[in-house]
Amino acid sequence: MASNGNSHVSTKPPPEPSPLRKAKFFQANMRILVTGGAGFIGSHLVDKLMQNEKNEVIVVDNYFTGSKDNLKQWIGHPRFELIRHDVTEPLLIEVDQIYHLACPASPIFYKYNPVKTIKTNVIGTLNMLGLAKRTGARILLTSTSEVYGDPLMHPQDETYWGNVNPIGVRSCYDEGKRVAETLMFDYHRQHGIEIRIARIFNTYGPRMNIDDGRVVSNFIAQAIRDEPLTVQLPGTQTRSFCYVSDMVDGLMRLMDGDNTGPINIGNPGEFTMLELAENVKELINPEVKIMTVENTPDDPRQRKPDITKAKELLGWEPKVKLRDGLPLMEEDFRGRLGISRKK
Ligand SMILES: NC(=O)c1ccc[n+]([C@@H]2O[C@H](COP(=O)([O-])OP(=O)(O)OC[C@H]3O[C@@H](n4cnc5c(N)ncnc54)[C@H](O)[C@@H]3O)[C@@H](O)[C@H]2O)c1
Numbered sequence: 571m572a573s574n575g576n577s578h579v580s581t582k583p584p585p586e587p588s589p590l591r592k593a594k595f596f597q598a599n600m601r602i603l604v605t606g607g608a609g610f611i612g613s614h615l616v617d618k619l620m621q622n623e624k625n626e627v628i629v630v631d632n633y634f635t636g637s638k639d640n641l642k643q644w645i646g647h648p649r650f651e652l653i654r655h656d657v658t659e660p661l662l663i664e665v666d667q668i669y670h671l672a673c674p675a676s677p678i679f680y681k682y683n684p685v686k687t688i689k690t691n692v693i694g695t696l697n698m699l700g701l702a703k704r705t706g707a708r709i710l711l712t713s714t715s716e717v718y719g720d721p722l723m724h725p726q727d728e729t730y731w732g733n734v735n736p737i738g739v740r741s742c743y744d745e746g747k748r749v750a751e752t753l754m755f756d757y758h759r760q761h762g763i764e765i766r767i768a769r770i771f772n773t774y775g776p777r778m779n780i781d782d783g784r785v786v787s788n789f790i791a792q793a794i795r796d797e798p799l800t801v802q803l804p805g806t807q808t809r810s811f812c813y814v815s816d817m818v819d820g821l822m823r824l825m826d827g828d829n830t831g832p833i834n835i836g837n838p839g840e841f842t843m844l845e846l847a848e849n850v851k852e853l854i855n856p857e858v859k860i861m862t863v864e865n866t867p868d869d870p871r872q873r874k875p876d877i878t879k880a881k882e883l884l885g886w887e888p889k890v891k892l893r894d895g896l897p898l899m900e901e902d903f904r905g906r907l908g909i910s911r912k913k
Pocket residue numbers: 605606607608609610611612630631632633634635636637655656657658670671672673674675676690694712713714715769770771772773774
């Protein structure tokens with residue numbers, strides 16, 4: 571049984587996978603479920619999984635923040651299936667692996683209906699664990715750096731238990747993901763389910779919703795539209811930004827490896843929001859103004875992953891630097907906004 575190097579090991583044998591997996595003459599494809607697969611990270615993950623001809627990919631999504639458009643190249647493909655479904659309802663299908671991403675990720679969206687966000691994280695994760703238990707599938711949860719809250723340890727490694735406000739406006743997401751992690755380990759210990767937990771740090775790239783509200787998409791859309799970049803106060807708060815192709819590579823290594831996690835997956839390059847704005851200005855629109863605006867409650871003041879574990883256990887580290895990733899995202903945003911670069 572997989573271990574993450576500490577005492578989280580299950581005493582139960584994992585549930586039996588589908589008999590098809592053991593069939594001698596039936597060359598079954600790997601049936602991979604991606605919940606939230608119509609979203610930003612999910613759709614990039616689907617692209618990568620579909621490159622392997624031995625994979626069948628099933629996406630389940632309620633389209634709250636995702637869109638069919640992100641998957642248009644796969645609709646109608648014989649190895650691809652798209653199901654409109656809310657993970658807060660049980661799902662009865664046959665699968666071998668589950669990448670469980672379904673959950674709004676941008677603070678403005680997860681705060682929009684906090685009760686629904688909690689339900690998605692708790693009931694949605696319970697349903698997907700139930701599915702994993704019935705089918706014997708391995709399940710990977712995309713948890714978050716937000717489990718560390720406003721961290722008092724810097725950089726954050728996986729042993730840090732976090733500094734989270736349990737009753738704040740971000741709690742539906744932070745605490746929701748913390749409960750989701752607990753459920754994953756309880757199912758692992760109690761039922762032997764094969765689990766993987768990724769703690770994802772801020773990820774950016776093409777296909778983010780233009781009105782997503784997260785900082786990189788906001789700044790790029792603002793720079794392209796020649797609107798001031800809105801740096802929320804104080805502007806000295808930090809984040810570490812991982813390009814989406816690196817993220818997908820890390821998630822797949824975690825799924826296919828032997829370690830339960832939790833494992834941080836993120837880019838350790840750390841930037842203040844003012845530095846990010848300066849970079850966007852320089853690379854995308856040197857004329858654009860930078861303005862400061864009010865922040866929202868409980869905004870974490872610093873965030874930077876310690877990725878020692880990902881390097882050692884997954885052989886993973888990010889390859890794309892922020893200054894290389896931003897122009898790739900600019901190109902995608904310009905195409906969708908229909909605004910080309912000034913000569
Ligand atoms: N992008 C990041 O920086 C980041 C950081 C940490 C963790 N994560 C996690 O990664 C996952 C994907 O994030 P993303 O950036 O792609 O976000 P996203 O909002 O683009 O994608 C989330 C997807 O889940 C779907 N969804 C939401 N609630 C659902 C429900 N109840 N049932 C079915 N589908 C539902 C949405 O419609 C969307 O397609 C999320 O679990 C998020 O918490 C992302």
